[in-house]
Amino acid sequence: MLKANENYLKLRGSYLFSDIAKKVAAFTASNPDRSIIRLGIGDVTEPLTPTIIKALKDAVEEQGHHESFRGYTPDLGYDFLRRAISDNDYKARGCNIEPDEIFVSDGAKSDSGNVQEIFSSDVRVAVCDPVYPVYVDTNVMGGRAGVFDEAKEQWSNIIYMPCTAENGFTPEFPAEVPDLIYICSPNNPTGTAMKKDELQKWVDYANEHKSAIIFDAAYEAYISEEDVPHSIYECDGAETCAIEIHSFSKNAGFTGVRLGYTVVPKALKDVDGVSLNTLWARRHGTKFNGAPYIQQRAGEAVYSAEGQKEVKALVSYYMENARMIREGLKNAGYTVYGGVNAPYIWLKTPDNMTSWQFFDHLLEKAGIVGTPGSGFGPSGEGYFRLTAFGNHENTKAAVERFQTL
Numbered sequence: 001m002l003k004a005n006e007n008y009l010k011l012r013g014s015y016l017f018s019d020i021a022k023k024v025a026a027f028t029a030s031n032p033d034r035s036i037i038r039l040g041i042g043d044v045t046e047p048l049t050p051t052i053i054k055a056l057k058d059a060v061e062e063q064g065h066h067e068s069f070r071g072y073t074p075d076l077g078y079d080f081l082r083r084a085i086s087d088n089d090y091k092a093r094g095c096n097i098e099p100d101e102i103f104v105s106d107g108a109k110s111d112s113g114n115v116q117e118i119f120s121s122d123v124r125v126a127v128c129d130p131v132y133p134v135y136v137d138t139n140v141m142g143g144r145a146g147v148f149d150e151a152k153e154q155w156s157n158i159i160y161m162p163c164t165a166e167n168g169f170t171p172e173f174p175a176e177v178p179d180l181i182y183i184c185s186p187n188n189p190t191g192t193a194m195k196k197d198e199l200q201k202w203v204d205y206a207n208e209h210k211s212a213i214i215f216d217a218a219y220e221a222y223i224s225e226e227d228v229p230h231s232i233y234e235c236d237g238a239e240t241c242a243i244e245i246h247s248f249s250k251n252a253g254f255t256g257v258r259l260g261y262t263v264v265p266k267a268l269k270d271v272d273g274v275s276l277n278t279l280w281a282r283r284h285g286t287k288f289n290g291a292p293y294i295q296q297r298a299g300e301a302v303y304s305a306e307g308q309k310e311v312k313a314l315v316s317y318y319m320e321n322a323r324m325i326r327e328g329l330k331n332a333g334y335t336v337y338g339g340v341n342a343p344y345i346w347l348k349t350p351d352n353m354t355s356w357q358f359f360d361h362l363l364e365k366a367g368i369v370g371t372p373g374s375g376f377g378p379s380g381e382g383y384f385r386l387t388a389f390g391n392h393e394n395t396k397a398a399v400e401r402f403q404t405l
């Protein structure tokens with residue numbers, strides 16, 4: 001008899017950003033004349049840069065005319081891209097990550113959701129709270145979450161590490177030692193970032209307890225402070241305990257192009273000595289036919305001198321929005337966090353409103369879409385996230401609307 005996967009049936013509601021999109025669509029349908037400013041989902045608004053567009057076009061030509069570039073791509077990624085990543089994102093930072101430890105994919109979202117598959121369904125998972133919902137939902141799908149406690153708004157088998165204003169939005173070691181620890185820094189959603197000494201403590205903890213860290217580095221290009229690591233492999237001993245996930249979406253604007261990569265070091269083994277690098281390669285080979293050649297050439301172009309210049313300009317553009325939001329909201333009396341090393345601003349809702357009450361209030365009164373903090377976990381209640389990925393004009397207009405709210 002046909003039965004759906006019971007783990008999927010445990011999932012709660014729809015995915016956060018689909019819920020928001022539905023609410024906004026309903027609002028715009030009943031208020032067709034209202035001007036809406038979207039600072040909700042972290043999606044880029046600036047066009048792809050000239051170097052990337054040229055690389056994409058050249059790759060299309062090559063695929064059209066050269067036999068050697070037709071057909072399936074290598075499932076783990078082309079050597080030219082794995083080498084460019086190894087040289088630029090790692091060796092240039094003193095991290096000894098080799099091309100065969102880098103797995104090219106169609107983006108960080110799928111990797112951060114799929115990576116749990118190579119771990120036993122018994123591993124105990126810890127997440128920061130608030131958290132990017134993909135980490136929790138995919139562990140629900142993987143059968144590790146237990147039952148949902150309505151009162152606590154938590155899954156019984158997931159360890160939540162509150163990240164609040166009191167602890168500077170940095171996770172503290174939980175009472176129970178987890179096997180798999182998800183850390184995103186610079187953080188989505190709080191926009192804060194861990195300093196190197198803070199991250200080193202987690203690396204030491206994971207090595208001591210034979211746990212693994214899934215380190216989501218999707219926002220590393222936004223780091224502006226010196227003592228914030230761009231990669232977990234800047235910490236001593238991280239190759240024996242950490243997997244790192246990267247995106248080309250947030251730095252080079254590939255949200256609609258799709259390209260990312262995951263690093264699984266060869267030194268990372270489970271308690272029985274099983275190589276997680278081998279398992280991830282096996283998974284890729286079985287479930288993935290390789291990121292498209294065209295996208296991989298565009299990814300390679302990101303590392304060219306011109307590409308790097310353009311990425312820096314994009315990041316500065318969005319970080320100017322972050323500055324406008326941070327300062328504008330502070331001047332309007334809001335308590336704000338983030339926006340210095342990340343394109344997200346995390347604010348306290350005014351007048352003790354819940355996150356969803358503030359979402360409705362902001363949409364109705366100011367026509368601004370943001371993301372309710374409680375959608376990221378119970379410790380996000382009473383907070384709200386704004387993205388700096390809008391354009392200058394809209395961002396400025398949103399700040400003015402906040403000031404007159």
Ligand code: MLT
Binds near residue numbers: 042
């Ligand atoms: C977000 O808004 O949190 C991000 O866009 C999610 C993502 O990158 O998938």
